Amino acid sequence: MCAKDGYEAMETLRQNADIDLVVSDIDMPRLDGFGLMEEMTKLGHKARRLIMTGLLHEERVVRGKQLGAERVFKKFDFMDVFKELGIIVTKM
Secondary structure (H helix, E strand, O other): OOOOOHHHHHHHHHHOOOOOEEEEEOOOOOOOHHHHHHHHHHHOOOOEEEEEEOOOOHHHHHHHHHOOOOEEEEOOOHHHHHHHHHHHHHHO
16 A cells, blocks of 8 residues: 555554555655654554655664664665565565
8 A cells, every 4th residue: 555645644554454564754744754653653553664764864763763663774775675675574
């Protein structure tokens, strides 16, 4: 499933408790990736989490991990994205 922003992603997660994996950008309109992860935690949603960002700064990595992200990576490095997705899918 896809969502155009964090708010739409949260609504999708509320309606689909069986979603196992969320791949999110940090910078999104209405509700950013950090806000999305905070809302997921409040809801008790257990989906595994990966976060992408165009600005890979240490504070973003730390905050993402504090909010439950397994990985935080630069979104333009698609080989890393596919590698991480492969690792997570094999663990499911």
